[in-house]
Amino acid sequence: MTATNHALTGALMAVVVRKPELALPLAFLSHFALDLVPHYNPDFVTKKTFKGYDSAYSKKLGSRAFMTIFVVDMALFVTVLISSLFVGFNDVSRWTVFFSALLAASPDFEGGFYFACRLVGIRLKQPDHISRFARFHIVLQWMERPWGLFVECGWFAGALALILLIGR
Numbered sequence: 007m008t009a010t011n012h013a014l015t016g017a018l019m020a021v022v023v024r025k026p027e028l029a030l031p032l033a034f035l036s037h038f039a040l041d042l043v044p045h046y047n048p049d050f051v052t053k054k055t056f057k058g059y060d061s062a063y064s065k066k067l068g069s070r071a072f073m074t075i076f077v078v079d080m081a082l083f084v085t086v087l088i089s090s091l092f093v094g095f096n097d098v099s100r101w102t103v104f105f106s107a108l109l110a111a112s113p114d115f116e117g118g119f120y121f122a123c124r125l126v127g128i129r130l131k132q133p134d135h136i137s138r139f140a141r142f143h144i145v146l147q148w149m150e151r152p153w154g155l156f157v158e159c160g161w162f163a164g165a166l167a168l169i170l171l172i173g174r
Contacts, residue, residue: 016110047150
């Protein structure tokens with residue numbers, strides 16, 4: 007899933023659960039549940055061809071469609087995080103909503119870090135092996151396809167609508 011959808015789902019957890027001690031861990035765990043849902047990824051990057059973040063992202067960097075989706079996603083992700091600090095929610099701390107949104111997206115930060123470094127021209131040497139965490143994370147993503155963008159758009163609309171409906 008996109009970072010935006012992970013963040014919206016984390017924010018939704020906070021708005022529904024209303025207790026930070028439950029919302030924060032549930033938001034983090036929601037990331038892995040969402041990765042089980044079919045979602046977007048270019049056809050040329052699959053878990054079968056994944057050798058490491060460096061090779062995967064160098065392929066993605068060459069795709070204009072991926073780059074467009076990535077830039078829009080990052081803009082929406084930052085908007086969700088900032089908005090969570092300014093929008094009042096029913097009996098829920100804004101900080102709980104903010105950190106729930108952030109935690110829900112956080113498992114992707116490892117790969118995102120390598121990607122961001124490549125975007126600015128920094129090439130980091132990755133370990134020769136893929137971490138156990140990365141392997142677990144990749145295995146969950148059984149259905150990543152270009153048509154998953156439609157699932158992503160539906161999820162975005164549904165999660166945002168629920169937050170606005172429940173959070174009032």
